[in-house]
Amino acid sequence: MRFDDVDFRAECSSVSRRGECVNINRNKWDAQTYDEVSRLVQYRWGQQVLEWRKWDGNERVMDAGCGSGLLTELLAQKVPRGRVYAVDGDSNMIKQTRRNLKDLANVELVQSDITNVKLPIDLDVIFSNAALHWVHDHAQVFQHFWNMLNCDGDMRGQLLIQCGGYGNLRRVDALIRRVMKLNEFNIYFTKMNRPWYFAKPNDTTRLLNEIGYIGTNVSLHNDCVSLANRKIYARFVKTVIMKPFLERLPDDKTRNRFLELFLHEVEKRSNNSMGPQSTWSLDYVRLNIIADKP
Secondary structure (H helix, E strand, C coil), X not given: CEECCCCCCCCCCCECCCCCECCCCCCCCCHHHHHHHCCCCHHHHHHHHHCCCCCCCCCEEEEECCCCCHHXXXXXXXXXXXXXXXXXCCHHHHHHHHHHCCCCCCEEEEECCCCCCCXXXXXXXXXXXXXXXXXXXXXXXXXXXXXXXXXXXXXXXXXXXXXXXCCCCXXXXXXXXXXXXXXXXHHHHCCCCCCCCCECHHHHHHHHHHHCCXXXXXXXXXXXXXXXXXXXXXXXXXXXXXXXXXXXXXXXXXXXXXXXXXXXXXXXXXXXXCCCXXXXXXXXXXXXXXXXXX
């Protein structure tokens, strides 16, 4: 799928020599920019996940890792007689969600890690889009979700989750790590673990079944995303993918340099490749998870 240029509104405090915005809010998400660039990719994914279920309209739902709240708004529309708990551990994301959803009466914002969030009621649905791969201990989070789901009445508690799956961003990750190994950067990454966990379907199915979920349906699908040009690609990758790498670097100049060299590697790979992907493509693999609590 290809996405064409859009009018990005966020201002940037620093610009690389070729014009890409690379302002990094160290250790916290740049929620305003995420709110804009996620409309290109993550928002579409989440819309698809919401269609996996026939909604009654009175469900109690958690949006686990709500980001800037774009999909929380759609959830709130799905459950006009229910309630949505928008949960995110990042204060900037919660502030952006509050701005986006200020007029919605059936949404409650909760700043918390999704792996140990506490809510006042049991849930009918736990929805999560493009978030769970940031959690390394999936056994722990699926058990926690189990404990939060409703087990009374006619409505089974249900997981509706999509995140990065095994093989996700393999090409992009390889190019990032090529730049990390350069002499000018390698000192900053000597003790860095992988920031993501991209699970295999069989491992996920096994975990869910061991906990007690039923009706499990776990699968992978490829979703190569092509962005329109270098500027949009740089802004998206910087905000959504490279944050844990860039925040280890000491200043904007070094971060700009790292991003610029990464973009050069992308261009070089494209020039040397005979594959069908466009230069500014992202090799996404999505892990789809549906499971019920009996």
